[in-house]
Amino acid sequence: MKIVIVGGVAGGMSAATRMRRLDESAEIVVFERGHYVSFANCGLPYYVGGVITDRAELLLQTPESLRARFRLDVRIDHEVTGIDRAGQTVSVRNTLTGEESIEGYDRLILAAGATTRSEPLDFGLATHTLRTVDDVDHIDAVLAAVDGSPSAVVIGGGFIGLEAVDNLVHRGVHVTLVQRGPQILTPLDPEMAAPVVADLRAHGVDVRLGTHVVGSDAPVDSAGTAATGLLLSDGSLVPADLVIDATGVRPDTSLAAAAGLRIGDSGGIWVDETQATSDPRIFAVGDGALKTDAVGGAGALVTMAGLANRHGRAAADTIAGRPDAAEPAVGTGIVGVFDLTVAMVGWNEQRLVAAGRAHRIVHTHPSSHAGYFPGAEQMAIKLLIDADTDAILGAQIVGGSGVDKRIDVIATAMAAGLGASALSRLELAYAPQYGSAKDAINQLGYVADNLLHGTTRSVQWHELSAELAAGASLVDVRTPAEFAAGHLPDARNLNLDELRARHAELPAGPLIVHCQVGQRGHTAARLLSQLGHDVRNLDGGYRTWLAGQA
Amino acid sequence: MKIVIVGGVAGGMSAATRMRRLDESAEIVVFERGHYVSFANCGLPYYVGGVITDRAELLLQTPESLRARFRLDVRIDHEVTGIDRAGQTVSVRNTLTGEESIEGYDRLILAAGATTRSEPLDFGLATHTLRTVDDVDHIDAVLAAVDGSPSAVVIGGGFIGLEAVDNLVHRGVHVTLVQRGPQILTPLDPEMAAPVVADLRAHGVDVRLGTHVVGSDAPVDSAGTAATGLLLSDGSLVPADLVIDATGVRPDTSLAAAAGLRIGDSGGIWVDETQATSDPRIFAVGDGALKTDAVGGAGALVTMAGLANRHGRAAADTIAGRPDAAEPAVGTGIVGVFDLTVAMVGWNEQRLVAAGRAHRIVHTHPSSHAGYFPGAEQMAIKLLIDADTDAILGAQIVGGSGVDKRIDVIATAMAAGLGASALSRLELAYAPQYGSAKDAINQLGYVADNLLHGTTRSVQWHELSAELAAGASLVDVRTPAEFAAGHLPDARNLNLDELRARHAELPAGPLIVHCQVGQRGHTAARLLSQLGHDVRNLDGGYRTWLAGQA
Ligand SMILES: Cc1cc2nc3c(=O)[nH]c(=O)nc-3n(C[C@H](O)[C@H](O)[C@H](O)COP(=O)(O)OP(=O)(O)OC[C@H]3O[C@@H](n4cnc5c(N)ncnc54)[C@H](O)[C@@H]3O)c2cc1C
Ligand SMILES: Cc1cc2nc3c(=O)[nH]c(=O)nc-3n(C[C@H](O)[C@H](O)[C@H](O)COP(=O)(O)OP(=O)(O)OC[C@H]3O[C@@H](n4cnc5c(N)ncnc54)[C@H](O)[C@@H]3O)c2cc1C
Ligand SMILES: CC(C)(COP(=O)(O)OP(=O)(O)OC[C@H]1O[C@@H](n2cnc3c(N)ncnc32)[C@H](O)[C@@H]1OP(=O)(O)O)[C@@H](O)C(=O)NCCC(=O)NCCS
Ligand SMILES: CC(C)(COP(=O)(O)OP(=O)(O)OC[C@H]1O[C@@H](n2cnc3c(N)ncnc32)[C@H](O)[C@@H]1OP(=O)(O)O)[C@@H](O)C(=O)NCCC(=O)NCCS
Known part of the structure; x- marks a missing residue:
């Protein structure tokens, strides 16, 4: 059995090592177009920031170490350029020499990952992605070349954009974060993302929401890196010794699509729950492959290292004849920022x-x-x-x-x-x-x-003004001191601990109670409803409402 | 509906507050024999250690605050001394005045918690438990009275014993920990508990395993606190300005047992999944009540604050006519020590x-x-x-x-x-x-x-010597440098990365491979088994084996 794997990092290398453990006799060839395999891409931003100082920490495996331990035939600097499904071969190009070759397979695993979504900007300033070891070296070189304290523009406030921002600031770079939409971290709802923006600003980051890059201060006909600033859609010019494009990724389906494999509606390679594509001899895993969405059922893109590793192993299991069906993906993500x-x-x-x-x-x-x-x-x-x-x-x-x-x-x-x-x-x-x-x-x-159980009914922060307009009255059950320190417009204050005695003072008609976070509001709502009021609790209290106003 | 609750801390007070939220019209009386209600008993050791410095932090609620917010009738310094099930009354004694009274109930909730297991030692040295605010005050007073740096003996290496040790050391006290059995933290297996003992010793704690207190250096006929040291069963005398009895707790079932309620085999008050005792008008929650064990099915004692709070709330739900059946308990516990x-x-x-x-x-x-x-x-x-x-x-x-x-x-x-x-x-x-x-x-x-799936077979650290005696050979697949730094007796070293080439050097017959933690051993075991060897992996590797030798 000969297994060829395209891509030698998370999904691909997990498939390769597991494959070897399951089948000592298999021939396993891994093609990686880059110069590094099995590296910690998730650590790259922290290497930029100087948090991870030892480059070797990110590069634990080499083709040699993988050969010694797992008898893998790992070919770096080799790009797979096409798949001949009928012939069960892939065509391969040596990226250093340009040499072309053909490699046969019994089973093929596509683990080519994702690719950047956007077209590179061309405003007389080189833009950098932050996806590979080479990218990091380029970014390092740009920053090192600046006299004095450098400035950077990061385009895109997603996970990697924010990690870039955090690490650049950590390194002493002045950062402008440009986000086209009104909100960073779009997997969050706005009232949850707002405090993150506040925190970025508190750390000196110039956050521009609802803004995009429209040009630079370079002469229109300039080429290369003549520009030193970027023009934004809000008319401002921001300094930019370095520009990082973190506008997001899409599955790299180029090989699969060219080979006529089924591509899902949301753009990833379609796979069944054993990671098999529409060609049963070809498997796909990682950022390039669709997952079944645990909430929506349909094909989803979840570009996370855990699932890439997991599904790489699962593809090997399937090939070894012991299929390990994937679970629908819940898509857990996390990012640290300051x-x-x-x-x-x-x-x-x-x-x-x-x-x-x-x-x-x-x-x-x-x-x-x-x-x-x-x-x-x-x-x-x-x-x-x-x-x-x-x-x-x-x-x-x-x-x-x-x-x-x-x-x-x-x-x-x-x-x-x-x-x-x-x-x-x-x-x-x-x-x-x-x-x-x-x-x-x-x-x-x-x-x-x-x-x-209907024991409590709540109102969301964004529903409040409509509810008040429709005639509800707002009661703040916090202490007078809390009320005095800042309160909702239109709220009347009646401390929870006095509510039982004084509830008759409240207006007739629907009431909305609230406290700081919702907890006392709940006790207030239970009390008032048993005393005959029509009452709901403002979910998350004053704090959530405030976050929603940002 | 009149609800009487015995015990005003975790389970009792959670029942009371929830009861009020569900039923504004109920009469709710809480009897607490101590002077404090709703206090953070779990914080007491940290107050002893000076980690928590503000006593008020532990005592957030008072009878007054609970009356204001929840209209609870909380009677501190009142001990319930008996239950008349037929008459649906409890007898109550005011612990300050000695005054006795009778209180009727429609529903009774027993949340009296646990009580110390051991008889107090009497060797001319006062022993202290660490369960109440008063206990902490007594401990404080003893330590404050010592000239110079005090010494303490903590008897019992369970959760609370270890918290006491940690906090006493934090406060500058020299501590001897006396544990009757061979192991502290008996919910753990020995190889998991051993590193904790090593850590205690590294922090200067004199840990005495397999030891108990047999006497003191006080004259035989002395009374009071004449002794300054305790005699241990190993013949030694250890200094003891302070003795803390942390030998564990048992459910306080005194009231329930006297009233003829069903007591479970393991000693707690039997309850059904709605927290009802064998008398449907009486409920029991918290440390005094049995839980269904998630692993064993039978009645279990789980003396944890989370379940006490949870089941207190559930008892209120049941009484309010919306029973919320308890799940079997898994019994999660945690302790921080140094x-x-x-x-x-x-x-x-x-x-x-x-x-x-x-x-x-x-x-x-x-x-x-x-x-x-x-x-x-x-x-x-x-x-x-x-x-x-x-x-x-x-x-x-x-x-x-x-x-x-x-x-x-x-x-x-x-x-x-x-x-x-x-x-x-x-x-x-x-x-x-x-x-x-x-x-x-x-x-x-x-x-x-x-x-x-039988992809791997493992051997436990405590099975190893028998396996070797029965003829298995032990192969250490770590690097020669790791091997040289310390290895298992009888192991031969053959680095994982050379195994494929040199496996023929290995002896015939069953092999046991191992590495540092088990991970490389797994890859080695997979390789060797495919190469025709009968091989198992030492689970947890050298590290677990070492821990097991302590
Ligand atoms: C900066 C950064 C930070 C990240 N942080 C996190 C994080 O904190 N947590 C998390 O869960 N995920 C994180 N991720 C995402 C995570 O790295 C990916 O989900 C995971 O690596 C995807 O695995 P994969 O095998 O699909 O692709 P990759 O690991 O990207 O590997 C694909 C490989 O295929 C190679 N390749 C592509 N096409 C070809 C071809 N035609 N021929 C040969 N080789 C080819 C590429 O060069 C690449 O090396 C981060 C990603 C980046 C870039
Ligand atoms: C020092 C210490 C540290 C702890 N740390 C943790 C921890 O970190 N995590 C954790 O999960 N658990 C911890 N616990 C255990 C936790 O506190 C208990 O599981 C929980 O409090 C049990 O709740 P309960 O309502 O059953 O009993 P308790 O909270 O103990 O309340 C029982 C109350 O009933 C009163 N009482 C008893 N008999 C009568 C009577 N006849 N009349 C009137 N009143 C009576 C008692 O005075 C007592 O106040 C700790 C306990 C202690 C003592
Ligand atoms: C490291 C890499 C090459 C995979 O190697 P691997 O040997 O399959 O994976 P690990 O080192 O995690 O080891 C996992 C194996 O050890 C086993 N194992 C782990 N701990 C063990 C223990 N204590 N005892 C026994 N076996 C153990 C596991 O069962 C698993 O074996 P299996 O797949 O046969 O079940 C691949 O994941 C990779 O390239 N990772 C880096 C790239 C990356 O993930 N980037 C994105 C994130 S930054
Ligand atoms: C504090 C104590 C009196 C219980 O009071 P309580 O009001 O029932 O409990 P809490 O303050 O935790 O609040 C929980 C209530 O608020 C609600 N709540 C919590 N957060 C909320 C939010 N953000 N929005 C709306 N409601 C919320 C919960 O649903 C719950 O109400 P419910 O029981 O009606 O569902 C009791 O647990 C106690 O005495 N604890 C200290 C003693 C102790 O536990 N010791 C051992 C550990 S140290």
């Missing part, structure tokens, strides 16, 4: 609304651990719940320590099919420095349980 | 062996996050798996950062019924500072998958 951790899984509200999918929403602002133990940090959590089944459809968390833990627990619960209200039952490890007796996750479950 | 975090869930190996339950074992030593990113810390994980169903039966983790996250993910998977090999499929949030592309949890799943 002192914030931002994590998400599943779908966001905007996407659920666009799909017309009935859902419930919970916003909370719990502590990373028991409030009475030093060092607790507050985070913001948003949970999206299927209105019909109580299934968890997605979550977003922004905060400091403990964010990664909570998203992993939710991703696990989601994958396992636990309902949102069942989060209340999870026995999460509690000692005061790690969590809370009712952990953040349990509290989400309690709130979800209350929504599920 | 720079280590120790966490566990479910059953350990010793318990599975004792119960004759067929199981598989996995030991790994993964990084808290990607090895190429600074600051990664190694942890040790042990996973116990049902040999028939692949169900997760338990886990133990010892390490630094990231331990709490991994135990929570496993506890969630276990509660949701995910199989061990399904851990490989979890999409856990990966960026290099948070995890690995194949996270620690995924790797557990991969190893479990290999055991499930």
